[in-house]
Amino acid sequence: MSGALTTRGGVLFVGSHARTARLRTHDLDGHRLGGGFAFRDQERERSSIEGVAVDTDRRLWVADGEGQCLRTFSLFGRELASVPAGREDRAGQLGRPSGVDVWGVDDEFLVGVTSSGRRRHAAQLLSPATGRMNSLRPLGDPEGFFLDARGIVLQEDEAWVLEAQTPRLQVFKEGAFHYALPLPEIQGARPIAFALAPGGRPVVAWGGDRGAVLLLGPDGRVNGCLAAAGEEVGGVAHPTGILCVPGVDDRHTRVVLLDHDGSRVQVFNLEGSCYGAFVGGSLGGGEVGSG
Known part of the structure; x- marks a missing residue:
């Protein structure tokens, strides 16, 4: 099993999976709220919630690793859109999604997505308003690779990306590499997730x-x-x-x-x-x- 969580407006959204992905809601004191839903990729017969984010319109964005797809749902579980993984490591194509975050509203609304594994285009920013996807350059190197990107946090004009294998955080400002922050190396442990x-x-x-x-x-x-x-x-x-x-x-x-x-x-x-x-x-x- 795996899972992810996010919050907005005092509601905690908790996602987990065991072949079928499930998303449930709680308040911040742990009380179960109404709603929640489950889904499974029809073609692969399994889905997982590797990352989840909710925007100001209460749309849920889910990084479905097992289903190899970025999905968008309403609060009631109706799937609104999906972006499937591509076969190539190039800009505009996802790999196996491993994290997602959202920031902004209207024309400035952005979706950040990471893909796991060794990939050049493992961290990308999607603008739904324009349909464009900006691939973040690892360490600012157009020929470089992310080594197992495991999550992304968007905050104003910054994007923070967790790189598990290195391990480090890479920080991008207005889409350009800003700096890298090495993480403590703990023997027998591996960074899995982060928040700011x-x-x-x-x-x-x-x-x-x-x-x-x-x-x-x-x-x-x-x-x-x-x-x-x-x-x-x-x-x-x-x-x-x-x-x-x-x-x-x-x-x-x-x-x-x-x-x-x-x-x-x-x-x-x-x-x-x-x-x-x-x-x-x-x-x-x-x-x-x-x-």
């Missing part, structure tokens, strides 16, 4: 025997460990997705982690307190902080 906390601080989830969730500074140095490897609530095991919900300060900023191969959601703050976990019910079982 206020101040341009990455929060990165590592999977593996020595997995962890680390808060980094803008320079890439470790500012704190939010979770160490462990099966219990407050630990991290087999993470698949992470997001950050900004608050007035680090204590009130929430970090939502999807782990246990997409079956468990945990909520932390940036100071490392765990508010609890849920699978299908409400939040509970952790150290409950005030506010």
